[in-house]
Amino acid sequence: MTLAARAFAQLATWPDLTEVEPSCGTGRALAAAHGEIAHFHSDQDLDLCLTARVIRRFEEHLEAATAVRLIPGSHWVTLRMEVVADFDLLMTLVSLALRAHQNLPLREQGAPARCNDRRSAVVARQGFGAD
Secondary structure, three states, X not given: OOHHHHHHHHHOOOXXXXXXXOOOOOOEEEEEOOEEEEEEOOOOEEEEEOOHHHHHHOHHHHHHOOOEEEOOOOOEEEEEOOOHHHHHHHHHHHXXXXXXXXXXXXXXXXXXXXXXXXXXXXXXXHOOOOO
């Protein structure tokens, strides 16, 4: 079982998360009462909706994490799960995401989820985030 599959299986047991169809149409997704939280796109890659506020608050730490990719203007971060530390980071970030979504103003709850799956191709063409 891959780390991403193990993470999905564990997160799916959390009482605040439910498996849903991903709005992007790719892979599997988990949502909380206020909207989609995670999209598992492959055996290693997933997007997590942290919200703009959380990304700003922890931006330096997120940028320092080799497993995390930030895309300018996105409320989502992309994680590449390769080692156990990435699994642990994901569990922490999902907890942050759940808390962030609970604190969203009503007008922002349930906003359409636009994960990084489709944004990544556009960003790569524009030269952002190139490795």
